[in-house]
Amino acid sequence: MPLSRLQHFTGRDLSVKTPAELFDEGCKDWGLGPRTPEEISKSPVFQEAATLADILIRETFRTNDIQGLVPIHFDFIHSDQMNAVADIRAGTGLVGVTDGSIFLITDIFRRLLSHPLVLPHIGNAPAESINAYHQDGISQTCEVLAKKRAAENRPVVPPPPNDPVREACALVMSRLALEFLITHELAHIVRGHVGYIYDSVGIPYMLEFRSHGMQKPPAAFDPIVRQALEVDADRIAVVNTLRIANMAKEGNLRQKWNGIISSSQEAIYIWNFAIGWLFYLWGLEVDFDEMDKYDHPPSGLRDLEAVATAMTVMEKNWPELLADFKEAYPRSKHEIMRSVIAIGGTCTQSRWVEYGEAASDNRALQHQELVSNTWNAIRPHVNEHSFMELAP
Numbered sequence: 001m002p003l004s005r006l007q008h009f010t011g012r013d014l015s016v017k018t019p020a021e022l023f024d025e026g027c028k029d030w031g032l033g034p035r036t037p038e039e040i041s042k043s044p045v046f047q048e049a050a051t052l053a054d055i056l057i058r059e060t061f062r063t064n065d066i067q068g069l070v071p072i073h074f075d076f077i078h079s080d081q082m083n084a085v086a087d088i089r090a091g092t093g094l095v096g097v098t099d100g101s102i103f104l105i106t107d108i109f110r111r112l113l114s115h116p117l118v119l120p121h122i123g124n125a126p127a128e129s130i131n132a133y134h135q136d137g138i139s140q141t142c143e144v145l146a147k148k149r150a151a152e153n154r155p156v157v158p159p160p161p162n163d164p165v166r167e168a169c170a171l172v173m174s175r176l177a178l179e180f181l182i183t184h185e186l187a188h189i190v191r192g193h194v195g196y197i198y199d200s201v202g203i204p205y206m207l208e209f210r211s212h213g214m215q216k217p218p219a220a221f222d223p224i225v226r227q228a229l230e231v232d233a234d235r236i237a238v239v240n241t242l243r244i245a246n247m248a249k250e251g252n253l254r255q256k257w258n259g260i261i262s263s264s265q266e267a268i269y270i271w272n273f274a275i276g277w278l279f280y281l282w283g284l285e286v287d288f289d290e291m292d293k294y295d296h297p298p299s300g301l302r303d304l305e306a307v308a309t310a311m312t313v314m315e316k317n318w319p320e321l322l323a324d325f326k327e328a329y330p331r332s333k334h335e336i337m338r339s340v341i342a343i344g345g346t347c348t349q350s351r352w353v354e355y356g357e358a359a360s361d362n363r364a365l366q367h368q369e370l371v372s373n374t375w376n377a378i379r380p381h382v383n384e385h386s387f388m389e390l391a392p
């Protein structure tokens with residue numbers, strides 16, 4: 001990033017503040033909640049996510065051709081909603097993930113893998129048994145689940161799967177989903193999205209889901225431009241998380257994942273299931289009347305876009321794995337549909353059909369084309385703020 005652009009950020013605040021203080025300041029602007037108290041953020045699940053973020057931040061520095069990237073601080077926001085944010089202030093990049101994101105992602109894969117009829121080919125599925133948590137359904141806030149469980153005198157956190165392989169698989173899947181989310185936020189900083197937004201409308205951050213407390217984006221800001229940036233961030237997250245397929249091929253997975261993912265076929269299937277579920281948690285709507293108004297393309301279309309990116313990445317980098325991907329994708333989608341029902345979700349078969357029809361509707365395709373053309377138009381300007389030139 002040229003120094004003149006960096007000064008947009010550094011010049012705003014010349015006082016000396018620690019990254020944590022800057023994060024606290026950001027929390028006030030984002031309107032989601034304060035920084036998560038240490039008794040929560042120091043718990044093992046949160047520490048695991050923080051370590052993952054540190055690794056990603058270091059890998060982002062190391063593996064890409066990145067110049068002059070601002071230091072990046074990762075932390076948690078005390079909110080039970082599913083949300084995340086990317087911000088640059090006083091020359092420091094901030095990535096925040098809500099407690100709700102950590103909790104809901106961990107919760108869903110625990111419940112899925114502890115159900116004997118979900119992913120029955122993984123580990124010893126008959127060792128699992130159906131419990132009350134499988135009736136809880138799906139929610140985008142922790143509060144709904146927590147209230148339900150408290151009312152029935154159940155612990156807030158569901159029990160892990162009984163079978164050790166399935167327990168490890170649940171961890172791998174939540175890790176993949178979190179990695180997708182955190183990389184998406186890092187991409188907003190590294191790819192120049194935050195810089196571009198700041199330059200265009202004077203807001204130095206990007207929230208995934210709008211909070212009640214945040215300032216409304218100026219009317220002049222075209223939601224399609226924002227959607228183009230979101231699709232780009234998803235692309236980076238796809239490229240990054242998909243590396244597990246190739247790592248499995250080379251027998252090079254991090255030690256923790258070995259023994260669960262032994263082949264690239266398994267890795268590709270698990271990737272599809274985990275990322276597909278993440279998009280499902282974000283919603284499954286394709287609303288033609290509203291889709292020009294939101295910050296993100298409908299999550300159903302984002303899901304399809306992510307899969308299309310994945311296939312392009314496979315074809316370009318690991319063509320020998322493309323056939324595996326094409327085979328795993330419909331199989332994992334089918335399993336997602338089954339597993340939604342298994343954990344008390346109310347998504348009926350006709351709803352899936354409705355979604356499938358909407359996603360392949362001409363209006364959806366036209367919308368994707370509009371977002372893609374918009375990206376091509378703004379890309380040179382976004383690149384002026386980018387720290388990397390990697391083009392997936």
Ligand SMILES: [Zn+2]
Pocket residue numbers: 184185188206207208230233
């Ligand atoms: Zn985003």
